[in-house]
Amino acid sequence: MDQAPANPLMQKSGLPRFDEIEAGHVLPAVQELLQTAIKLFDEVEALEKPTWEELFGRLDRIDQYFEQTWKPIGHFNSVKNSSELRAAYEEVLPEVVKYSIRVAQSEKLYEEYKSIRESEAWESLSSARKRIIEQRLLSAELSGVALPDELKEKFNEMTHELSKLGNKFSNNVLDATNAYELIVTDPADAEGWPNSLKNLTSQAYNKTRKDDEPKSTPATGPWKITLEVPIVQPFWQHCQNRDLREQTYRAYISRASSGEFDNTENCNRILSLRREQAKMLGYNNYAEVSLSEKMAENVEAVQEMFETLRKASIEPAKDDLDDLQKLANESGETNELKQWDIAYWAERLREKKYEVTDEVLRQYFQHERVLNGLFSLVERLFDVQVREVDGDVSCWEPTVRYYMIFKDDQPVAGFYYDPYSRPENKRGGAWMDVCLNRRHTPDGLQLPVAHLVCNCTPPVGDSPSLMTFREVETLFHEFGHGLQHMLTTVDEPDVAGINGVEWDAVELPSQFMENWCYHKPTLMGMTAHVETGEPLPDELFEKIVNARHFRAGSDTLRQLTFGMTDMLLHSEFIPNGKQSIFDVQREVMQSTAIMPMLPEDRMLCAFQHIFAGGYAAGYYSYKWAEVLSADAFGAFEEAGLDNEAAIEETGRHFRDTILAQGGSQHPMILFEQFRGREPDPTVLLRQCGLLKD
Numbered sequence: 001m002d003q004a005p006a007n008p009l010m011q012k013s014g015l016p017r018f019d020e021i022e023a024g025h026v027l028p029a030v031q032e033l034l035q036t037a038i039k040l041f042d043e044v045e046a047l048e049k050p051t052w053e054e055l056f057g058r059l060d061r062i063d064q065y066f067e068q069t070w071k072p073i074g075h076f077n078s079v080k081n082s083s084e085l086r087a088a089y090e091e092v093l094p095e096v097v098k099y100s101i102r103v104a105q106s107e108k109l110y111e112e113y114k115s116i117r118e119s120e121a122w123e124s125l126s127s128a129r130k131r132i133i134e135q136r137l138l139s140a141e142l143s144g145v146a147l148p149d150e151l152k153e154k155f156n157e158m159t160h161e162l163s164k165l166g167n168k169f170s171n172n173v174l175d176a177t178n179a180y181e182l183i184v185t186d187p188a189d190a191e192g193w194p195n196s197l198k199n200l201t202s203q204a205y206n207k208t209r210k211d212d213e214p215k216s217t218p219a220t221g222p223w224k225i226t227l228e229v230p231i232v233q234p235f236w237q238h239c240q241n242r243d244l245r246e247q248t249y250r251a252y253i254s255r256a257s258s259g260e261f262d263n264t265e266n267c268n269r270i271l272s273l274r275r276e277q278a279k280m281l282g283y284n285n286y287a288e289v290s291l292s293e294k295m296a297e298n299v300e301a302v303q304e305m306f307e308t309l310r311k312a313s314i315e316p317a318k319d320d321l322d323d324l325q326k327l328a329n330e331s332g333e334t335n336e337l338k339q340w341d342i343a344y345w346a347e348r349l350r351e352k353k354y355e356v357t358d359e360v361l362r363q364y365f366q367h368e369r370v371l372n373g374l375f376s377l378v379e380r381l382f383d384v385q386v387r388e389v390d391g392d393v394s395c396w397e398p399t400v401r402y403y404m405i406f407k408d409d410q411p412v413a414g415f416y417y418d419p420y421s422r423p424e425n426k427r428g429g430a431w432m433d434v435c436l437n438r439r440h441t442p443d444g445l446q447l448p449v450a451h452l453v454c455n456c457t458p459p460v461g462d463s464p465s466l467m468t469f470r471e472v473e474t475l476f477h478e479f480g481h482g483l484q485h486m487l488t489t490v491d492e493p494d495v496a497g498i499n500g501v502e503w504d505a506v507e508l509p510s511q512f513m514e515n516w517c518y519h520k521p522t523l524m525g526m527t528a529h530v531e532t533g534e535p536l537p538d539e540l541f542e543k544i545v546n547a548r549h550f551r552a553g554s555d556t557l558r559q560l561t562f563g564m565t566d567m568l569l570h571s572e573f574i575p576n577g578k579q580s581i582f583d584v585q586r587e588v589m590q591s592t593a594i595m596p597m598l599p600e601d602r603m604l605c606a607f608q609h610i611f612a613g614g615y616a617a618g619y620y621s622y623k624w625a626e627v628l629s630a631d632a633f634g635a636f637e638e639a640g641l642d643n644e645a646a647i648e649e650t651g652r653h654f655r656d657t658i659l660a661q662g663g664s665q666h667p668m669i670l671f672e673q674f675r676g677r678e679p680d681p682t683v684l685l686r687q688c689g690l691l692k693d
């Protein structure tokens, strides 16, 4: 055995030595990593008719070195950030990016994959290996590798322009958002605001206050309303002054649609470049390009889902509006409700029907008990054991723990759990990340290891850490991603666990796990009041469940408006033709909106998901994944949630299909293996109360 290198980031296998990593290790380790990677990659490109093992053996070694050196650096950026680390990261990043572009655009590799695809041996490859080749070929082709030289140059220019336009689009949204402000000075207008809103808007005011103006306090104002969602959303929910709601609402829906930050032409240009590139690649439109890498087979399949959800949501959404109008009238509002009234009255109705404060609920959710509840659920469903590993494992913080998962007493995976918030060096939110992939190495089989990171409130003194219900749900969600990574049985790292899973299917295990938080015995089993030890009262459980269905029809229609507009803009729509992008939205809203679209509605000019994010012709994925996860949970409901034997059998089936095989099979095949049929959207509709049996 070689001695472990002094620089922990230079080790070549095993669990990272997290407690030793320092910013000073980054530069020398990454330099060595890139040297080795470039050398190995040169060798790969020089191979003549390599066997699978020769080719992928080397590529896999490179990946493993990145996993040992580069992954922990990214992880530290999120959980143990410092100015030194950030500086070191920024210093090495350009070289790493340069290397990854070289690999992605390697024509030699592309030819190699093609010859494997065309060889006689193709048919005898495992489905995992076929998927690897097909995914690599497709991604290379979509980046333009296979185009003839004269087209390639043009294609690359367009890619470049698209990336600049996306950036410009985002900046315009940001600048337009920042260009607006509404200063509220009359304390009567701030009546009924929650303290969090008063704090935020008072802080916002002080940030840009001129020296000769008096300072704002949360209690007395002035308060600055901006168009940032964390401010304007609660403002609409709580501001009693209807005119102020209208002003801000109108400003919000016309962001970045006129003047110096106008995105209208950027939208058109982006859509037409995407369409043109799609045609160069041999597709009819960009939607086909996007779907070629996703689970949904084609535009029609997505539209069929839209239509099923839409039909079921229309009447409930009309009822939602009637409920609000009724409540408003009873409360003395004489006007007919408009768009800017919805959030306000919906919040009043929610308070009336389901209000349980986080503070009340938290008392029932003790962190350790929730964790044990989650683990025992997983143990029951998937026939595994979760055990904390004491001692010897190196962690980056004393509060971080390391667990291993066993099956039939054999270890199959490990995970780090970083539970508490540390605002000084850890980013917010919760996530699952890969630490190590399951792979064969010169030292033998490496088991998969995950990072599970949350931001819960740490224990104070003797009192235990308490969780909000939302935090419990999030923990289950991330653990679902983790399970797919950890319970994989695939040995090809490219398609093991969550790797290689089409991204409209990747939220299946995570949202599936969330469902258990609404399963009464599971949830009750995790609760115990921190002082009395009493389980959650039935009445509170009912509120949690009913709040989940609140305004489900209206919310679905809103998501469908975005999803359907996105899909039409990237398929049938002809940029710079007779119709404008806003005409497309209006047409969609004729079937998805209870209130007609306002003439000045220019939401598309700020729709970053599709114009500047990765969701172009992909916004439907949110709903698609919900359909899958609801339907997967439906299998357990059908088996009988109180029939222990049936639950265990269904759980093992879920483990052996969706969790174990992950990216090694097309998600539709896996889903059908598990469910015995294609996904059925009506299960989701029933689950959110939009379809009564």
Ligand SMILES: [Zn+2]
Pocket: 477, 481, 507, 510
């Ligand atoms: Zn997720």
